[in-house]
Amino acid sequence: MALQVYTASLLKEGLVAYLSLKDGVPSWTADIREATADTADRLDSLKAAAESAEQDNIVVAPYVIDVLETENGWKAATKREQIRAEGPSFALPQDSSTAHRSDESRRAA
Amino acid sequence: MYQYSEQDHQLLLERVEQFRGQVQRRLSGQLSEDEFKQQRLRNGLYLQLHAYMLRVAIPYGLLSAEQMRTLAHIARKYDKGYGHFSTRQNIQYNWPQLEDVPDILDDLAAVEMHAIQTSGNCIRNTTSDPLAGVARDEIEDPRPYCELIRQWSTFHPEFNFLPRKFKIAVSGAIGDRAAVAVHDIGLRLVEGPEGENGFEIYVGGGLGRTPMIGKLIRPFLPKEDMLTYLEAILRVYNQLGRRDNLYKARIKILVHETGEEKFRELVEEEWQKIKATGLYLREQDVERIKGFFKDPDYETLPDTDAEFENQLLSNPEFARWADKNIELHKQSGYRVVYLSLKSANQPPGDVTADQMDAVADLADKYSLGQIRTTHRQNLVLSDVKLQDLPALWQELKALDLATPNYNHVTDIISCPGLDYCALATARSIPISKAITDRFDDYDFVNDLGDVSINISGCINACGHHHVANIGILGVNKKGEEVYQLTLGGSAREDASIGKIIGPAFDADQIVDAIGDVLNVYLENREEPEETFLATYRRLGQDPFKERLYG
Numbered sequence A: 001m002a003l004q005v006y007t008a009s010l011l012k013e014g015l016v017a018y019l020s021l022k023d024g025v026p027s028w029t030a031d032i033r034e035a036t037a038d039t040a041d042r043l044d045s046l047k048a049a050a051e052s053a054e055q056d057n058i059v060v061a062p063y064v065i066d067v068l069e070t071e072n073g074w075k076a077a078t079k080r081e082q083i084r085a086e087g088p089s090f091a092l093p094q095d096s097s098t099a100h101r102s103d104e105s106r107r108a109a
Numbered sequence B: 001m002y003q004y005s006e007q008d009h010q011l012l013l014e015r016v017e018q019f020r021g022q023v024q025r026r027l028s029g030q031l032s033e034d035e036f037k038q039q040r041l042r043n044g045l046y047l048q049l050h051a052y053m054l055r056v057a058i059p060y061g062l063l064s065a066e067q068m069r070t071l072a073h074i075a076r077k078y079d080k081g082y083g084h085f086s087t088r089q090n091i092q093y094n095w096p097q098l099e100d101v102p103d104i105l106d107d108l109a110a111v112e113m114h115a116i117q118t119s120g121n122c123i124r125n126t127t128s129d130p131l132a133g134v135a136r137d138e139i140e141d142p143r144p145y146c147e148l149i150r151q152w153s154t155f156h157p158e159f160n161f162l163p164r165k166f167k168i169a170v171s172g173a174i175g176d177r178a179a180v181a182v183h184d185i186g187l188r189l190v191e192g193p194e195g196e197n198g199f200e201i202y203v204g205g206g207l208g209r210t211p212m213i214g215k216l217i218r219p220f221l222p223k224e225d226m227l228t229y230l231e232a233i234l235r236v237y238n239q240l241g242r243r244d245n246l247y248k249a250r251i252k253i254l255v256h257e258t259g260e261e262k263f264r265e266l267v268e269e270e271w272q273k274i275k276a277t278g279l280y281l282r283e284q285d286v287e288r289i290k291g292f293f294k295d296p297d298y299e300t301l302p303d304t305d306a307e308f309e310n311q312l313l314s315n316p317e318f319a320r321w322a323d324k325n326i327e328l329h330k331q332s333g334y335r336v337v338y339l340s341l342k343s344a345n346q347p348p349g350d351v352t353a354d355q356m357d358a359v360a361d362l363a364d365k366y367s368l369g370q371i372r373t374t375h376r377q378n379l380v381l382s383d384v385k386l387q388d389l390p391a392l393w394q395e396l397k398a399l400d401l402a403t404p405n406y407n408h409v410t411d412i413i414s415c416p417g418l419d420y421c422a423l424a425t426a427r428s429i430p431i432s433k434a435i436t437d438r439f440d441d442y443d444f445v446n447d448l449g450d451v452s453i454n455i456s457g458c459i460n461a462c463g464h465h466h467v468a469n470i471g472i473l474g475v476n477k478k479g480e481e482v483y484q485l486t487l488g489g490s491a492r493e494d495a496s497i498g499k500i501i502g503p504a505f506d507a508d509q510i511v512d513a514i515g516d517v518l519n520v521y522l523e524n525r526e527e528p529e530e531t532f533l534a535t536y537r538r539l540g541q542d543p544f545k546e547r548l549y550g
């Protein structure tokens, strides 16, 4: 049975996040490799944590995605979710001088 | 340029404050996402694949240098240092955070800009010819009419919840540079039987999954009836447009299902009722708006310049750029300059904050402080003196805004596709990049001449692939991104919808397929002046099909 993780958008930042559940404590991470994965028949606790994060206005519209196990941890199964996990598939336009928001803020949650 | 009244300013500030309250209530949990979604969409804020996306309207594509600097400031302060100019003369920011959006809207309001009605089922930003007011082939400047439509459609209470989104474009020239034929309503200024200008009215154009060319429902409408007639069309649509099926909700479907003749009758009937109401345009009202778009004080200059001519002869690189990216101006001694946003280094339509600031400075220095955005996702400096062109070119080159490719094969329209868009089925930007990299030889590009390639990442067709000479549609086939080719579309005055040529190509085959299509053209054109489109229309699909699949 395929492994799945919960993903959503962070309400405040809008950024992509994945649910991690360690010892029953939920947190949302930008790194899909840190997500907690399980098979579809054992998703209850993840589902409950995702729904309560939505109710608590931490995330928007959580849903499950299939992941594959690789040497480096979980990898999203579809192209869409891979791009969601990794960002646009090319270097973003950038000025040499610009001190715009760094990717640090992606980890804000 | 139009300047806001005190009342306009007030209205905008109130709207920003209202949205600030809504954002706060959402963040504190008083509003659910379902409740908030409607409100954020009313303010141009989407939630996309990676982040929020804010769409800001640029009314009829006209920007002051100061407005451009504000767009740069927003990109730098609240986003990742760039923005994306869209085919409908909007700019999109891909990474704003929710809590910052009210501040962004405040900054925009300070320069008379906003994101109102840039999404949702309402009348969107009215778009126009980027050469309005300066084109040699212009019958009349469309901008005052765009502004009248903007004022009429903004916060129009009756048309705030239409069956679906509604897009209007206005052109005042013989050449159509605003894709009028693929808008819900397209208006073209034409000379009437008595020498008086009026409008041709096209209704029911659109792209998406059911692409259609607008139908001419009125060959001549006196200008003073413009708003009453638009109101009549919108009323018929608002009453009869389908709300039961999202895919059938656009006016194009209503016109199609009702039949052109019957639809025309319905509009005329409605129009008779409201023809003489307050929307009837009095001469003084039109004159007042026209006052904002008066010609600047052009200098009296000869239409030649020694240094310009000298550069053309002695500097091949300059000559190439001048040949491709400069257009004649109605005023002697001036030229229109296209700033290409289609270099190999950035996605089509993307501009960094530093580039925006620099363009604002160049506009001040060389072009009377104004910038226009185009349907093909480029920028325009509309009033450059012939004598300034060499210096301007040097500066544009340093900014990577001088790729000599306007209306040529690498001047690609591309939607954000799967790299940004939550609705996408395939990527489009990497395909545009691969095409641009492949066809980087100037002589080849030059030899191909006038040809358009447009790419969309799904059937919604934001990248206008249906109306490209060569259209590319990315689709998802069993998890793989594959690309369908359509040939023979045009978004100009000879508008047509392209036809799918055959089965889709894999991502690593599509550039070769484009190469094949271009070669069939080169081998079969009757003379170098015969464009790709003309050759295709003469020959039909067969020789292209044969090469691609034979």
Ligand code: HEM
Residues within 6 Å of the ligand: B046, B048, B053, B085, B086, B087, B088, B092, B164, B167, B205, B206, B207, B208, B209, B250, B414, B415, B416, B420, B421, B422, B423, B460, B461, B462, B463, B464
């Ligand atoms: C990334 C966020 C975007 C979303 C969610 C989105 C959504 C859509 C949808 C659903 C349609 C189909 C409408 C219909 O057929 O009823 C559409 C069409 C269109 N969009 Fe977008 N779009 C996005 C970005 C863009 C961009 C970047 C552009 C400009 C480059 C654009 C311009 C257009 C145009 C010109 C059309 C086709 C014309 C028509 O309305 O028939 N959109 N869009």
Ligand code: SF4
Residues within 6 Å of the ligand: B415, B416, B417, B418, B421, B422, B423, B424, B425, B456, B457, B458, B459, B460, B461, B462, B463
């Ligand atoms: S065409 Fe599709 S993929 Fe491209 S921007 Fe529009 S909705 Fe997104």
